Amino acid sequence: MGREVFESFRPRHERLVCIDSDGCAFDTMEIKHKECFCPAMIKHWGLQPISKYARMAWEFENLYSKDRGLSRFITLYRSIELLKDWDEVREYDFVFPDTEALGRWLREAPAANNAALAGSDDPVLKRTLDWSLESNERISDMVYGIPPFPHVRESIVRLSQDADIIVVSATAREALQREWEENGLLPYVSMICSQDEGSKKECIGLVKDHYGPDCVLMIGDAPGDMRAAYDNGVLFYPIRPGDEISSWKEFKEKYMEMFLNRTYRSGSEAGLIERFDECLPVLPPWKVTH
Incomplete structure (x- = not known):
């Protein structure tokens, strides 16, 4: 759909809540990364000889580190870089796949998504697209019937009475549409912003000006969600991983009403973010010295 969805967006309320999907509203992070993205990476990037380490690197990067929630293409590149820098993996004398073109594409491409990869003649970028497309196929085939986390539905229903709600996610639009629709939550949502519409920072930036100070809240489970909120000068409520x-x-019983009453920033945001920051490490366990 692209950026045109923002041109037709019209607020119905004075407040806006942006909600991330995977790992935040839905408990889908583990199954998607462990059963879909990672097996496809091992297959398409020839990591079978070091598959044990590839799984550990992918899961740390995408689930258990401060990079959690970043674009799949960024974490693909960083996962392979983690493997290159792992002493035990070096013992295998494994020849790593070429990722130079992927790193360059991530630095230079206006958007990191499948559409931006399509049509490239570069074999590295073709491999990247094949991996991404197979990951989507695996997700479509395997990830279904997963309800939102407890208290999410009640929170969204209550919020919808006084706030516009948009989904802001780096996930593919097809998966977002299916997950929110099969759980009966689409009627409460004004818009879905996927990786095809832009980064989380960009999507929030294109809607925030419809609302006043302290009237926009981003709910997310990853540091990238927090950065997207802060870069736009809007509020952030963290969903703590694990x-x-x-x-x-806590949001349903206390902090939602604080946001709606415009007392959240002064009353609780800093303390909640401090707790959130303690949940995810920077270094992988194999780099931590004891």
Whole structure:
């Protein structure tokens, strides 16, 4: 759909809540990364001889580190870089696949998505697209019937009475549409912003000016969600990885009304973000010295 969705967007309320999907509203991060993205990476990037390490690198990068929630293309590149720098992996004398063109594309491409890769003659970028497309196929085939985290539905229903709600995610649009629709949540959502519409920062930036100060909140489970909020000068409510149910329960019972009453920034945001920051490490466990 692209950027045209923003041109037709018209607010219905004075407040806006942007909600990330994978790992935030839905418990889909583990199954997507462990059963879809990672097996496709091992297959398409020839990592079979070091598959044990490839899984550990992918899962740390995408689930258990401060890079959690970044674009699949960024974490693909960084996962392979982690493997190159792992002492045990070097013992295998493994010849790594070429990723130079992928790194250059990530630095130079206006958007990191399948459409931006399509039509490239570069074999590295073709491999990247093949991996991404197969990941989508695996997700479509395997990821279904997963409900939102407890307390998410009640929170969205309540928010929709006084705030516009948009989904802001780096996930493919098809998967977002299916997951929100099969759970009956689409009627509460004004717009879905996927990787095809731009980065989370860009998407928030294109809608925030419809609203006043302290009237826009981003709910997310990753540091990238927090940066997207802060770069736009809007509020952030963290869903703590590994503690998602409690995070949503606290939001439903306390912090949602604080946001709606415009007392969230002064009352609680800093303390919640400090707790959130402690959830995810920078270094992988194999780099931590004891």
